[in-house]
Amino acid sequence: MEKRPTALVLGAGIMGLCTAWGLLREGYSVRVVDQAPPPNPLGSSVDHHRLIRHAYGAQPGYMRMVDAAYAAWDALWTDLGEVLHVPTGVLAMDEAGGDWIRASRAALREDGRAITDLSGAEVTARFPYLSGEGLDSAFWCPEGGVLLADRIVAALARHVVARGVVIETARAVRVDAAHATLVLEDGSRRSAEVLVVAAGPWIPRLLPSIGQRVTASKQVLVRLAPPPELAETFARAPMILDLSGGFYMVPPVAGTPLKIGDHSFSLQGDPDDPDRTPDPREAERILELARRRIPALDRFTPLGAASCFYDVEPEERFVVEKISRRAWVMSGFSGHGFKFGAVLGQRLAQAIAKPELEAFIPAWAAGDEVVSA
Structure with missing residues (x-):
């Protein structure tokens, strides 16, 4: 042999x-x-x-790499005999009309991606569990989802x-x-x-x-359960990228909790630290970022906060x-x-x-x- x-x-x-x-x-x-x-x-x-999406700001190389990523995941699902991905679509929002959302919209359109521009009022009408108050810019992209x-x-x-x-x-x-x-x-x-x-x-x-x-970077995330009357609604919700609020939301698909995190890096911490207990103030700061967009957030049941570490290139x-x-x-x-x-x-x-x-x-x-x- x-x-x-x-x-x-x-x-x-x-x-x-x-x-x-x-x-x-x-x-x-x-x-x-x-x-x-x-x-x-x-x-x-x-x-x-974890999230998979094509919206990538001024990084069209990564936007286009997502197609190759999906093809590779399909090959892996075949080998595993199960699909561990839930389609959700992407809702991106920004109050300030910042560069990321403008660049993402332009790149997606240039690449022939289906996206729909939304006003703040249209966000609230289409997703009544959210508030579009004060939004300068938003778009909906049906491609994208949650990797389990x-x-x-x-x-x-x-x-x-x-x-x-x-x-x-x-x-x-x-x-x-x-x-x-x-x-x-x-x-x-x-x-x-x-x-x-x-x-x-x-x-x-x-x-x-x-x-x-x-750089190793300690990141805090918060897990929540929607109230019973909103559980099915949020299980069908899109991933949310709120650039002005500085948070992202992962819907509670496939029996997972709803997750909220922020877009900033701490750029500090030691992954070998045996105590990864998040500072409650950091968890509250992250929730505060999301309250304006998710009016019912205070009715959600806290399931705890967690810390994880990323390795971050500038x-x-x-x-x-x-x-x-x-x-x-x-x-x-x-x-x-x-x-x-x-x-x-x-x-x-x-x-x-x-x-x-x-x-x-x-x-x-x-x-x-x-x-x-």
């Missing part, structure tokens, strides 16, 4: 597991190392949901393990990129022909050179590049990387298997619309 090439992946979040999935499809024997079994509750990928993040990570881990991937629970303390090797906490080593480091907010500790470009451009002849890093995914997990893992695996594709990956992953061979 022909010997299969070997790959080692650090990180069993969405990026690491999707890369393992891609490498498996390219014929590699894969080992994944993570400090906790997936889905790791401390990982950036592990929450009830923790279910995806769990199902993906089961899938790759069933097909021979080894997932080892161990903490890596050092990366030897030149030799495609990880040094573990107990002093032992794991090596392969190729190494992929997809360690999320732990990247700065393990790869200081990348740590100069990305311009929110993904870092997917070689760090040695035998090693790659995946980093800088902030809050918008999950939607691209399947396609990034798929394309990186293809580039590892076919080195002639390597040169295209970094710029493409950074949103520069480079067309690969």
Whole structure:
């Protein structure tokens, strides 16, 4: 029997597991190392949901990458035997008529996307559980939805393990990129022909050179249950991006809670801090951002707040590049990387298997619309 090439992946979040999935499809024997079994509750990928949408402001490369992302998710759903995505559409709103909403509208129209401009009164009429008071600009886009993040990570881990991937629970303390090797906490080593480091907010500790470009950022989100009389209404609601209020809302689809978060990055905190208890004042600040748009918010039942960590690149451009002849890093995914997990893992695996594709990956992953061979 022909010997299969070997790959080692650090990180069993969405990026690491999707890369393992891609490498498996390219014929590699894969080992994944993570400090906790997936889905790791401390990982950036592990929450009830993440959003997928085409609206991307002045970043048309990422807007167009969403089509490739959907195609990759479809391939993954086929392999998993289930679809873990709920279509919702996107409602974007802004009081100030800011650059993001103008650029998103222009890019979507130029790309032939179906969007509908709405006035504040039309927002309230179409979505009577919301208030359009004071809005300068809004649009509705029927494309977009919710990825059931923790279910995806769990199902993906089961899938790759069933097909021979080894997932080892161990903490890596050092990366030897030149030799495609990880040094573990107990002093032992794991090596392969190729190494992929997809360690999320732990990247700065393990790869200081990348740590100069990305920052771990503690983010707070709030989970709520709508009152019984609004439960079905909000389960059918779109995702909401309120640029002036500075919040986003994920509807309570498929039995998940409703989630509200903000658009700003704290750019502080330590992902190894054992106490991730959110400051109640931060949770209240996030709720205050949403009250004007969701008039019934104070009737919702609080289900708690949570903290997660992102790895943030200043311009929110993904870092997917070689760090040695035998090693790659995946980093800088902030809050918008999950939607691209399947396609990034798929394309990186293809580039590892076919080195002639390597040169295209970094710029493409950074949103520069480079067309690969």
